[in-house]
Amino acid sequence: MRPVLIAACLLLLAPITDSWWASGSAVILDPRMVCKKNRRTRGRLAQICRNETGLLKEISRGVTLGATECAHQFRNRRWNCTTQRRSMRKILMRDTRETGFVNAITAAGVTYAITRACTAGSLLECSCQKEVPKPRRGRVAQMPQPPSPAQTDRWQWGGCSDNVRFGLQKSREFMDSRYRKKSDIKTLIKLHNHNAGRLAIKNNMKVECKCHGLSGSCTLRTCWWRMPAFREVGDRLRDRFEGAAKVISSNDGDSFMPESPNIKRPGKKDIIYSEESPDFCSANMKTGSLGTEGRQCNISSAGTDSCDQLCCRRGYVQTTIREAENCNCQFKWCCEVICETCYVKRDIQTCL
Numbered sequence: 108m109r110p111v112l113i114a115a116c117l118l119l120l121a122p123i124t125d126s127w128w129a130s131g132s133a134v135i136l137d138p139r140m141v142c143k144k145n146r147r148t149r150g151r152l153a154q155i156c157r158n159e160t161g162l163l164k165e166i167s168r169g170v171t172l173g174a175t176e177c178a179h180q181f182r183n184r185r186w187n188c189t190t191q192r193r194s195m196r197k198i199l200m201r202d203t204r205e206t207g208f209v210n211a212i213t214a215a216g217v218t219y220a221i222t223r224a225c226t227a228g229s230l231l232e233c234s235c236q237k238e239v240p241k242p243r244r245g246r247v248a249q250m251p252q253p254p255s256p257a258q259t260d261r262w263q264w265g266g267c268s269d270n271v272r273f274g275l276q277k278s279r280e281f282m283d284s285r286y287r288k289k290s291d292i293k294t295l296i297k298l299h300n301h302n303a304g305r306l307a308i309k310n311n312m313k314v315e316c317k318c319h320g321l322s323g324s325c326t327l328r329t330c331w332w333r334m335p336a337f338r339e340v341g342d343r344l345r346d347r348f349e350g351a352a353k354v355i356s357s358n359d360g361d362s363f364m365p366e367s368p369n370i371k372r373p374g375k376k377d378i379i380y381s382e383e384s385p386d387f388c389s390a391n392m393k394t395g396s397l398g399t400e401g402r403q404c405n406i407s408s409a410g411t412d413s414c415d416q417l418c419c420r421r422g423y424v425q426t427t428i429r430e431a432e433n434c435n436c437q438f439k440w441c442c443e444v445i446c447e448t449c450y451v452k453r454d455i456q457t458c459l
């Protein structure tokens with residue numbers, strides 16, 4: 108009797124101890140923590156937490172995707188989007204433009220990972236979209252024509268389109284539903300930025316086509332929708348970060364407006380914030396700034412990674428490092444390339 112009982116217990120435990128939480132989940136928005144807090148509530152979020160393990164796994168992947176892209180986009184800046192737990196928690200408690208970017212890229216990452224999983228057929232709840240997505244009635248048809256070389260006679264929708272609608276919906280359910288009843292300015296901004304992140308995918312879907320025809324001729328083409336590369340999503344959101352708009356609470360208390368009346372109202376795709384950023388020059392536990400001491404700067408750059416800017420004019424130290432490189436490579440019959448290892452000296456600069 109006992110071994111059976113133990114086996115049954117192990118089975119029950121399996122979804123909990125399963126390694127998906129431990130593996131990828133970045134600290135930005137830890138699905139495990141979100142679920143722990145909301146498991147007992149009613150609504151779609153708790154349902155996802157209780158029942159949809161496959162989906163949660165993709166959400167977790169999406170969070171990591173967003174975090175990785177964030178670190179890439181900010182690698183040359185004072186704030187480099189490091190996912191160091193304490194720092195990121197502080198960033199997310201504030202409401203600066205960095206907070207806005209993190210929220211946007213996370214919502215985008217979650218949408219992206221779920222949609223990709225639908226297309227790959229790895230989620231039970233969804234699949235790719237087989238039929239033509241029809242433009243909504245009453246709207247100008249936003250359906251682009253596929254790029255058409257002159258020799259193309261006909262084309263048709265077909266194949267396996269990315270089903271972004273499902274990804275958008277699940278991203279909303281998981282990330283937004285628990286805030287729906289609040290209308291303080293911080294919550295409004297958070298929901299707005301989540302949406303801006305999702306729109307960076309939805310508004311930039313691409314048409315991909317394949318030719319069918321005798322010997323590669325393009326007499327018939329089949330076309331489908333594909334999401335943009337996630338790097339493109341990151342680039343676009345980074346542009347929105349550069350042009351982020353500061354907003355304040357409106358008089359009615361449940362909407363926001365631009366801080367300055369001279370600025371045009373931010374659109375749905377824009378990243379917004381309500382609080383000025385710290386300069387991120389020195390470490391500060393309160394703001395989540397890690398400071399730039401010890402960061403490598405670039406003396407030949409004029410941008411954000413220049414030694415002047417990155418080191419906040421404190422100066423830098425130069426050290427010479429030796430780097431291994433392949434050299435004196437020879438082609439050896441047949442078929443190998445044999446190289447020696449050479450060491451080259453390189454100067455690097457790190458902030459004081």
Ligand SMILES: *[C@@H]1O[C@H](CO)[C@@H](O)[C@H](O)[C@H]1NC(C)=O
Pocket residue numbers: 154158
């Ligand atoms: C949970 O999953 C079971 C079995 O797949 C299903 O019958 C049930 O309706 C689901 N419950 C919720 C709350 O989604």
Ligand SMILES: *[C@@H]1O[C@H](CO)[C@@H](O)[C@H](O)[C@H]1NC(C)=O
Pocket residue numbers: 182187189397398399400402
């Ligand atoms: C990001 O900044 C932190 C804090 O200054 C630093 O420890 C880390 O190495 C940086 N990461 C990268 C990839 O430069």
Ligand SMILES: *[C@@H]1O[C@H](CO)[C@@H](O)[C@H](O)[C@H]1NC(C)=O
Pocket residue numbers: 405406407408409
């Ligand atoms: C330093 O900046 C220059 C100019 O922007 C760039 O060409 C170079 O690749 C950078 N070097 C490093 C190590 O990033």
